[in-house]
Amino acid sequence: MIFQPKPSIISRSSWGSRTDTRVGTNRHGTRYIVIHHCAYNNSTIAARSEYEHMRVIQNQHMNDQGWSDIAYHYGIGKNGTIMEGRLFQYLSYASNTSPTYVDNNGIQVLMHGNFHVGNHFMNTSQRSKLIDLLSWLCYQYNISPSNIIGHRDNGASACPGDQIYSELTNIKNEVTMRVYGVQID
Numbered sequence: 001m002i003f004q005p006k007p008s009i010i011s012r013s014s015w016g017s018r019t020d021t022r023v024g025t026n027r028h029g030t031r032y033i034v035i036h037h038c039a040y041n042n043s044t045i046a047a048r049s050e051y052e053h054m055r056v057i058q059n060q061h062m063n064d065q066g067w068s069d070i071a072y073h074y075g076i077g078k079n080g081t082i083m084e085g086r087l088f089q090y091l092s093y094a095s096n097t098s099p100t101y102v103d104n105n106g107i108q109v110l111m112h113g114n115f116h117v118g119n120h121f122m123n124t125s126q127r128s129k130l131i132d133l134l135s136w137l138c139y140q141y142n143i144s145p146s147n148i149i150g151h152r153d154n155g156a157s158a159c160p161g162d163q164i165y166s167e168l169t170n171i172k173n174e175v176t177m178r179v180y181g182v183q184i185d
C-alpha cells in the first residue's frame with residue numbers, strides 16, 4: 001500500500017471524555033471498518049459544539065445503555081473534526097454496536113448527523129476527513145478498502161443512513177485510489 005499520513009485527530013481528553021469503565025483488554029484483529037451515523041436530529045447537532053456532541057453520545061452509551069465507553073473508535077463532527085473515541089486497543093467488548101463477527105474485527109467510525117432524513121448529505125469537510133481517516137486506517141492496519149462497510153451490512157439497522165450508504169461505493173473507490181493508486185476489482 002501507498003503510505004498514508006495520519007490525519008489530525010483530537011484526543012479523548014480534548015473533547016472532555018469520561019474515563020472508561022472497562023476492565024482488562026480484549027483486542028481482536030482489525031479486518032473491517034464499519035461506518036455509522038448518530039441519527040440525532042440535525043438541528044440539535046447544529047446547536048452543539050462537536051465536542052459537546054461527543055460527550056452527549058458517550059453519556060448516552062454509558063448512562064442509558066450501561067456500556068463501558070462510547071461505542072465508536074472515531075467520531076467525525078459536523079465541521080469535519082476527527083475525534084478519538086473508545087481506546088483503540090479495545091476493539092471488542094460488550095457495547096459493540098452490531099452483534100456479529102464484523103464487530104469483533106471492526107473499527108467503528110461515527111459520522112455526526114442523521115443521514116437518513118431528507119437530503120442531509122455529508123458536507124465537504126466531513127466527507128474529505130472521512131476519506132483521510134479511512135485511507136490512513138487501511139494503510140496503518142492493512143485493511144482492504146473492500147472491507148469498508150456500513151452498519152446496515154452487518155445488522156438490522158438503517159445506519160449509516162441512505163445518504164451515506166449510497167456514497168459508500170464512491171468512498172471505497174477513492175480510498176482504493178489513495179492506498180493502491182489503481183482501482184482493484
Ligand SMILES: [Zn+2]
Pocket residue numbers: 035036037097151157159160
Ligand atoms: Zn450504526
